[in-house]
Amino acid sequence: MATRCIDILLFLLPLSVAALTKCSGEQSDQYDDELSRLASEWYSSSERSDQYSDRLSQLTACLATAGVDNFTYPSADPTEAAASSFYQLLNFSIQNLRFAPGPAALPAAVVLPATQLHLRSAVLCSREAGYSVRLRSGGHSYEGLSYSASAPFVVVDLMRLNRVIVDSASRTAWVESGATLGETYHGISAASDDLAFSAGSCPTVGSGGHIAGGGFGLLSRKYGLAADNVLDAVLIDADGQIMNRDAMGEDVFWAIRGGGGGAWGAVYAWKLRLLPVPSRVAAFIINRPGSTPRIAQLFHKWQLVAPNLPDEFYLSAFVGAGLPESGEVGGMSATFKGFYLGPASEALSIMTQTFPELQLADSDCHQMSWIESVVFFSGLPEGSTVSDLKNRFLIDKKSFKAKSDYVRVPIPESDLISILNQLLVEPKAYLIMDPYGGAMDRIPSDHLPFPHRSGNLYAIQYLIEWQTNADENNQNYIEWMRKFYEFMADKVSDNPRAAYINYVDLDLGTNGWTIEDEPAIDRMANVKSWGESYFLGNYERLVRAKTKVDPDNVFHNPQSILPSNQINGYLA
Numbered sequence: 001m002a003t004r005c006i007d008i009l010l011f012l013l014p015l016s017v018a019a020l021t022k023c024s025g026e027q028s029d030q031y032d033d034e035l036s037r038l039a040s041e042w043y044s045s046s047e048r049s050d051q052y053s054d055r056l057s058q059l060t061a062c063l064a065t066a067g068v069d070n071f072t073y074p075s076a077d078p079t080e081a082a083a084s085s086f087y088q089l090l091n092f093s094i095q096n097l098r099f100a101p102g103p104a105a106l107p108a109a110v111v112l113p114a115t116q117l118h119l120r121s122a123v124l125c126s127r128e129a130g131y132s133v134r135l136r137s138g139g140h141s142y143e144g145l146s147y148s149a150s151a152p153f154v155v156v157d158l159m160r161l162n163r164v165i166v167d168s169a170s171r172t173a174w175v176e177s178g179a180t181l182g183e184t185y186h187g188i189s190a191a192s193d194d195l196a197f198s199a200g201s202c203p204t205v206g207s208g209g210h211i212a213g214g215g216f217g218l219l220s221r222k223y224g225l226a227a228d229n230v231l232d233a234v235l236i237d238a239d240g241q242i243m244n245r246d247a248m249g250e251d252v253f254w255a256i257r258g259g260g261g262g263a264w265g266a267v268y269a270w271k272l273r274l275l276p277v278p279s280r281v282a283a284f285i286i287n288r289p290g291s292t293p294r295i296a297q298l299f300h301k302w303q304l305v306a307p308n309l310p311d312e313f314y315l316s317a318f319v320g321a322g323l324p325e326s327g328e329v330g331g332m333s334a335t336f337k338g339f340y341l342g343p344a345s346e347a348l349s350i351m352t353q354t355f356p357e358l359q360l361a362d363s364d365c366h367q368m369s370w371i372e373s374v375v376f377f378s379g380l381p382e383g384s385t386v387s388d389l390k391n392r393f394l395i396d397k398k399s400f401k402a403k404s405d406y407v408r409v410p411i412p413e414s415d416l417i418s419i420l421n422q423l424l425v426e427p428k429a430y431l432i433m434d435p436y437g438g439a440m441d442r443i444p445s446d447h448l449p450f451p452h453r454s455g456n457l458y459a460i461q462y463l464i465e466w467q468t469n470a471d472e473n474n475q476n477y478i479e480w481m482r483k484f485y486e487f488m489a490d491k492v493s494d495n496p497r498a499a500y501i502n503y504v505d506l507d508l509g510t511n512g513w514t515i516e517d518e519p520a521i522d523r524m525a526n527v528k529s530w531g532e533s534y535f536l537g538n539y540e541r542l543v544r545a546k547t548k549v550d551p552d553n554v555f556h557n558p559q560s561i562l563p564s565n566q567i568n569g570y571l572a
C-alpha cells in the first residue's frame with residue numbers, strides 16, 4: 001500500500017491555527033471520497049437548518065464570551081465541506097472507520113479547549129445550548145462513543161490539553177487528559193531514564209478514555225493498571241465545579257478510575273504515580289506458524305505459563321490465520337510478545353526453563369531502554385523513533401468490531417483446536433490474550449471499579465478488522481463476531497460472563513434511555529446485563545457515585561452508569 005505524509009495546517013474557526021501531521025494510505029483516500037459524499041448529502045438534508053438554528057448561535061456566542069476561540073462547525077459552503085477544518089478535525093481522531101460519520105450523526109461543533117477553564121466553558125456552554133457533550137481524548141472508543149450520539153451533540157476534543165508535567169523527585173506526573181499514551185511516555189522519558197508508567201502499548205490511545213476504563217499494559221503484572229497508579233485527578237462536573245480528589249470525595253474518585261469514560265464529568269488531568277524501571281529491559285516479538293494442532297499446543301502451554309511467570313515478565317499471545325507477523329506466508333500462526341524488566345539473558349533463561357516449546361533464540365531477544373521498548377511494541381513502522389510516540393495520527397485506520405472475555409480455567413487443548421478452526425474460516429479475525437496474575441492477582445477486586453483480579457488467568461480480546469466502511473461485508477463481519485462470541489460461551493468465565501469496559505461492546509446491552517416508553521424494570525435488566533459484565537460486584541457502588549456526582553445524567557452514552565433515579569431507584 002502506498003503511503004503519503006502531508007502536513008496540514010488547520011485554520012480553526014474562528015481564529016486559531018493548529019499544525020497536525022497526517023500520514024495516510026490509499027484507504028484514507030477512499031475514506032475522503034466517502035466523506036465528500038456524506039458531506040454533500042448532509043448539506044442537502046433538513047438537518048442543516050436545524051444545525052444552524054438558534055441553538056448553534058447560542059453555543060458559539062457562549063464560547064466566544066468565555067474566551068474559547070478554538071471551535072469549528074460545518075462550513076456553509078458545500079464545495080468546501082470535506083476539506084473544511086470541521087471535517088479534518090472531526091475525522092482526525094476517528095479511530096474506527098465503522099463510525100465514520102453519516103449525515104444524521106454529525107456533531108453540531110467540535111470544540112478544542114486549550115485550558116482547564118476552556119474545558120469548563122465547553123461543558124457549560126454545550127449544556128446551556130441543549131447539546132449533549134462527547135468528550136474525546138484519543139478517540140479509540142471501540143463503539144465510537146466519543147464522537148457519536150443519537151441526540152444533538154458537541155464533540156469536546158481534548159487534543160490540545162496534552163501537557164505532561166513530570167516531577168522526578170516525587171516520582172509523580174500531572175498529565176492533561178487529552179495527552180495520548182505516546183505523549184505521556186515521551187514526556188516521562190524526557191524527564192527521567194528510570195521512571196515509567198503502567199498503561200497500554202498503542203501510542204495514539206488517549207489517557208482520558210484509557211485510564212477511565214482501567215488501562216492494562218506491559219507493566220501491569222508488576223504494578224497493576226494505569227488506574228491503580230492514579231493518585232489524584234481534576235474533574236469538572238456538569239455544573240462546572242472543578243474538583244480534586246478531596247473535593248470530589250472517595251466514591252467519585254474511585255468511580256472515575258475504571259468506571260468508564262464519559263459518565264462522571266470531564267476529567268481535566270490525572271496525577272500519576274511513576275514507576276521504577278531498570279536501565280535495560282528485554283523485549284521480543286516472535287511469530288510461530290504451524291498446523292492447527294501445533295498452534296493449539298503452543299496456545300495451551302502459554303495459558304499455563306504466562307499467568308505464573310515472575311511479575312517482571314509479560315508474555316502475551318496472538319493467534320489467527322492472517323496475523324500481520326505471518327507475512328506473505330499467511331495461514332495459522334501464533335505471535336508471542338515478551339517483555340521483561342531485566343537483562344535479555346535472564347529473559348531467555350526464564351523462557352527456556354518455563355516455555356521451551358517456544359524455542360526462543362538468543363537473537364530473538366533484544367535489550368534496550370524502557371522507552372525504546374515502548375517504541376518496539378508500539379506498532380509504529382520500523383525505524384520509528386522515540387519522538388514518533390508524539391504523533392497523534394493513527395496510521396492504517398480500519399473498521400473493526402471487538403469483544404472480550406476472561407479465562408479463569410485453562411481451555412482444554414481440544415477446545416483450542418475448535419477455536420482455531422473457526423479462525424481458519426475467517427482470517428480477518430484474531431485473538432489477543434493478555435496474561436494476568438502477578439500484581440493483578442494481589443489487588444482486591446473492589447479496590448477500583450475494574451474487578452477482574454485474583455483468579456483470572458488472562459483476558460481474551462476477539463477482533464475482526466477490515467479496510468473500509470464501504471466494504472459490502474461490513475455486517476457479515478459483525479455477525480461472524482457475534483456467532484464466534486456465542487461459540488466461546490462455554491469456554492470462558494460465566495455467571496456473569498465478564499468483559500473489559502475499555503473494549504466497550506454495545507452488544508452486551510445498552511441503557512435504552514432514548515426509548516421513551518420502556519418500562520423501568522426492563523431498563524434495569526438491560527443496564528445490569530452490561531453493568532455486571534464489566535464491573536461484577538462493583539456495580540452498585542458505581543450507581544451510588546453517579547447519583548452523587550451527576551444525578552441529572554448530563555454525562556452519558558449508551559453504556560454509561562445511570563443515576564439511581566433513572567433505573568427505578570436502584571439503590572432505594
Ligand SMILES: Cc1cc2nc3c(=O)[nH]c(=O)nc-3n(C[C@H](O)[C@H](O)[C@H](O)COP(=O)(O)OP(=O)(O)OC[C@H]3O[C@@H](n4cnc5c(N)ncnc54)[C@H](O)[C@@H]3O)c2cc1C
Binds near residue numbers: 177
Ligand atoms: C489499537 C488499540 C490498542 C489498545 N490497547 C490497549 C491496551 O493495551 N490496554 C488497554 O487496557 N486498552 C487498550 N485499548 C483500549 C483503550 O484503552 C480504550 O479504547 C480507551 O477507552 C480509549 O481511550 P481514548 O481516550 O483513546 O478514547 P476516546 O474514544 O477518546 O474515549 C473513550 C471514552 O472515554 C471518554 N473520555 C475520554 N476522555 C475523557 C475525559 N477526559 N473525561 C471523561 N471522559 C473521557 C469518552 O467520552 C469515551 O466515552 C486499545 C485500543 C485500541 C484501539
